[in-house]
Amino acid sequence: METVEINLEEQFQARIDADVRIEPKDWMPDAYRKTLIRQISQHAHSELVGMLPEGNWITRAPSLKRKSILLAKVQDEAGHGLYLYSAAETLGASRDQMLADLHSGKAKYSSIFNYPTLSWADMGCVGWLVDGAAILNQVPLCRTSYGPYARAMVRVCKEESFHQRQGFEIMQTLCEGTPVQKEMAQEALNRWWWPTLMMFGPKDADSPNTAQSMNWRIKRFTNDELRQKFVDMMVPQAEFLGLTVPDPNVKWNQTKNGYDFGEVDWEEFWNVVKGNGMCNKDRLGARIKAHEEGAWVREAALAHAAKRKQREQQEKSAAA
Amino acid sequence: MNQAEWPLWEVFIRSKQGLDHKHVGSLHAADATMAIQNARDVYTRRMEGVSIWVVESVHVHASNPDDSAAFFDPANDKVYRHPTFYEVPDSIKHM
Numbered sequence: 001m002e003t004v005e006i007n008l009e010e011q012f013q014a015r016i017d018a019d020v021r022i023e024p025k026d027w028m029p030d031a032y033r034k035t036l037i038r039q040i041s042q043h044a045h046s047e048l049v050g051m052l053p054e055g056n057w058i059t060r061a062p063s064l065k066r067k068s069i070l071l072a073k074v075q076d077e078a079g080h081g082l083y084l085y086s087a088a089e090t091l092g093a094s095r096d097q098m099l100a101d102l103h104s105g106k107a108k109y110s111s112i113f114n115y116p117t118l119s120w121a122d123m124g125c126v127g128w129l130v131d132g133a134a135i136l137n138q139v140p141l142c143r144t145s146y147g148p149y150a151r152a153m154v155r156v157c158k159e160e161s162f163h164q165r166q167g168f169e170i171m172q173t174l175c176e177g178t179p180v181q182k183e184m185a186q187e188a189l190n191r192w193w194w195p196t197l198m199m200f201g202p203k204d205a206d207s208p209n210t211a212q213s214m215n216w217r218i219k220r221f222t223n224d225e226l227r228q229k230f231v232d233m234m235v236p237q238a239e240f241l242g243l244t245v246p247d248p249n250v251k252w253n254q255t256k257n258g259y260d261f262g263e264v265d266w267e268e269f270w271n272v273v274k275g276n277g278m279c280n281k282d283r284l285g286a287r288i289k290a291h292e293e294g295a296w297v298r299e300a301a302l303a304h305a306a307k308r309k310q311r312e313q314q315e316k317s318a319a320a
Numbered sequence: 321m322n323q324a325e326w327p328l329w330e331v332f333i334r335s336k337q338g339l340d341h342k343h344v345g346s347l348h349a350a351d352a353t354m355a356i357q358n359a360r361d362v363y364t365r366r367m368e369g370v371s372i373w374v375v376e377s378v379h380v381h382a383s384n385p386d387d388s389a390a391f392f393d394p395a396n397d398k399v400y401r402h403p404t405f406y407e408v409p410d411s412i413k414h415m
Contacts, residue, residue, distance in 0.1 A: 025385045072365075079362050086346045089328065095348060096325050152345070159366075301350035302324065308351065 016217050021147040024090040032216055035209070036146055037091050038107075039218065041098045044084035045109035048102070049283050051077045053117040054126060062120060069166050070123065076159045083152040090148045103288050105275065112199050114277030121174055121181075121188035127167015129189075129196040129234065135160050136230050137200070140220035149218075168237070175241045182242070189238065190246045197261075198269045200227040206266075232258045327376055329355040331363055334371035341373050349374075 008027050015022065022028055051074050058074065061067035085095055101107035112130055117123065138160065141153040174185040201207060201223040213219040221229075231250070238245050249262035271277065326348040332341035344363050349355035355374040363369065383391055399405050408415050 023385065025382065027386065075361075075365065079365065082347060082362050083345060089346070094325065155345075298326065298350075301354065302326065305351035305354075 013215075016145050016215075019145075019217070021150065022145055023147045031212075032218075033091050035213065035216070035218065036149065037088055037093045039213075040084055040088040040091075040149055041093060041101070042108055042110075044081045044088060044098070045102045045107055046113065047077050047081035047084060049109045049113045049287060052283050052286050053113055053115075053279075054123065056117050057120065057123050060120070061123075066123075066170075073127070073163050073166065076163065080156045080159070083155055084149075087146075087148040087152045091146075099291065103284065103291065105284065108273065110199060111269065111272040111277060112195050113283060114272050114279045115191070115195050116279055118191075119184050119188060121171070121184040122192070124167050124170030124174060124185065125188045125192040125196075127163050127165075128171050128237075129167070129192050130199070131160055131163040131167060132234065133196050133199045133230055135164060136226050136233070143217075143220060145217040171241055171243075175243065185241070186243050189243050193246050194264060194268075195272075197227055197230070197264050198272075200224075200230065202266070202269070228258055231261050235259050326350050327378070329359075329374045330377050330380060331355075331359040332373040332375070333359075333363055333369035335369055337370060341371065344368075346377060352376075 009029055012022075012028060012032075022032075054070060054074050054077070058067060058070055061070050085098060088098060089095060098107065102109065112133075117126065135157065138153050138157050142150055142157055144150045144153065171185050171189075174181040204210060204222045204224045207223055210219060210222055214222070235245055235250055247262045249260060251260045253260045272280070275281075327350075328346055329349055329352075330346050331344050333344050334341045347355065347358050347362055349358050352374055356372050359372050359374055360369075364372070395401075
């Protein structure tokens with residue numbers, strides 16, 4: 001039996017190395033399946049919880065146009081969550097179990113959503129920086145080795161670029177506005193810059209799963225590579241806006257053809273991951289409340305569907 | 321979590337008249353009507369479709385990927401089914 005297992009594993013790796021996508025019913029190592037379920041469900045949870053900091057601003061958007069855009073964006077996030085949950089379900093994970101793990105705190109979601117959205121400029125930063133970072137993470141995932149995950153990411157990426165642009169537009173409008181508005185933009189950038197850099201995860205040296213994920217081609221770039229790309233992309237954009245990135249160590253480095261930048265506060269990162277961020281309790285609380293208060297709707301829909309089915313059957317047998 | 325999950329549905333979308341319905345993903349819904357409405361909200365927010373099919377996932381039967389080598393083998397040695405198998409003299413046109 002053992003040799004068969006080894007052969008399957010070798011064949012599997014050979015397919016991965018040849019860039020053949022893995023599909024739901026294909027044989028795969030248990031660890032591959034587990035890694036994917038963890039990563040995809042975490043990703044789905046992030047989309048779901050990611051609606052909360054923005055939902056906070058729907059009723060206070062400064063114009064009807066901004067409100068419509070924000071509503072559309074939040075609706076997209078719900079859709080992204082759904083694409084991803086569906087992808088995870090193709091691996092045998094159940095939706096109810098994934099949600100239960102989110103609500104119990106067993107499953108994680110992106111720490112970025114445990115920071116508060118204090119001003120309208122935060123909606124700009126969430127779109128411009130947070131979604132910008134998400135896009136950098138997600139574009140390579142369109143080529144990830146698991147078919148359903150890759151297809152979900154293609155759809156997500158198509159929609160995500162609107163998110164980033166509307167965020168940048170909010171920032172640009174504020175920066176071209178009154179001095180107070182510009183200050184609001186700078187203040188938001190000051191608060192969001194570092195947490196956004198943390199979105200790429202721990203440093204490569206502290207990320208034990210990276211090597212295996214790269215080998216399985218789930219991941220295509222390391223955390224540090226993506227973080228560097230992000231800084232290289234964002235510093236010029238901040239300059240364009242006339243804003244200053246809150247890091248005195250940001251400096252162009254000709255040799256590496258990229259920016260040098262300061263060290264992320266990893267203590268803060270791990271602290272938020274462990275559940276002690278500013279909004280962890282708030283976010284999970286809001287999520288659980290929405291889920292529990294929606295329970296009667298889910299039950300009623302099932303009961304309604306059952307009743308309708310029964311009535312149809314009665315009508316059919318009466319006609320026969 | 322003692323309550324039953326809504327059943328899973330596979331969603332197929334025709335992106336425009338003249339094209340096939342294509343599988344786009346899946347979702348949970350209590351019944352077919354809700355599945356179609358949810359599919360509209362989830363998969364056609366940007367005019368991606370003009371028609372939606374939903375099929376309860378339990379009704380989809382699939383070939384087994386473990387047998388795919390043997391299963392698709394009958395077509396493997398029949399290159400003569402392709403037009404490129406035949407050599408047409410250069411002077412022959414419109415073929």
